Amino acid sequence: MAKTLEFFFDFISPFSYIAYHALPSELGDLVSQVEYRPMFLGAVMQTTGNRPPGLVPAKGAYLPVDLARCARRYGIPFRLNPHFPMMNTRPMLRAAIGLSDTPDEQKRFIETVLHHVWAAPSSLKTDEPDQVRAMCAEAGFDADRILELAESEHTKSVLKANTDSAIERGAFGAPTFFVGSDMFFGHDRLDYVKEALLAA
Numbered sequence: 001m002a003k004t005l006e007f008f009f010d011f012i013s014p015f016s017y018i019a020y021h022a023l024p025s026e027l028g029d030l031v032s033q034v035e036y037r038p039m040f041l042g043a044v045m046q047t048t049g050n051r052p053p054g055l056v057p058a059k060g061a062y063l064p065v066d067l068a069r070c071a072r073r074y075g076i077p078f079r080l081n082p083h084f085p086m087m088n089t090r091p092m093l094r095a096a097i098g099l100s101d102t103p104d105e106q107k108r109f110i111e112t113v114l115h116h117v118w119a120a121p122s123s124l125k126t127d128e129p130d131q132v133r134a135m136c137a138e139a140g141f142d143a144d145r146i147l148e149l150a151e152s153e154h155t156k157s158v159l160k161a162n163t164d165s166a167i168e169r170g171a172f173g174a175p176t177f178f179v180g181s182d183m184f185f186g187h188d189r190l191d192y193v194k195e196a197l198l199a200a
Helices: 014-033 041-048 057-074 090-098 103-118 129-139 143-150 153-168 187-199
Strands: 005-009 034-038 176-179 182-185
Touching: 005 014, 014 034, 014 057, 014 103, 014 187, 034 090, 034 103, 034 153, 041 153, 090 103, 090 143, 090 153, 103 129, 129 143, 176 187, 182 187
Parallel strands: 005 034
Antiparallel strands: 005 176, 176 182
């Protein structure tokens, strides 16, 4: 049986947005093996001693240039969210977890949130209920259900478990991918991910 590709991400990570769109291009039919694993990047950073690139002056200056270059590579729009990096994405991460029983809906929700955070002119603030409701209305999601999942004790516990698992397995940032015990960091390592999936 083919191995699953675990995709650990946080909506706060612009490179998770790039990675989401790079997956089909880089993996082809193997993209069907992706399992989406929302994690809280803030806890990963704090635990590992990492720092967001936007808080390192030289990286902060390079970040928008590199992101624009990556977006052009995959033919996707990109806007630097004005709320970055001070964004509370946990409600939307928990909502995404709550949709895991309906994988197609979960995938569409993840794509919708990523778009509204990193591409749409509205620049979604992920913990503002009115903005979330507007996004849901536009995309055809039940806003009451999404907001309920965002505050569910179950989804809170799963988000913590996902985050703890990522840290225990060596993650230090997002996006992080696992094929079995093999870890790959960054959307620009998807060629290695493909090799690992094919070998599996």
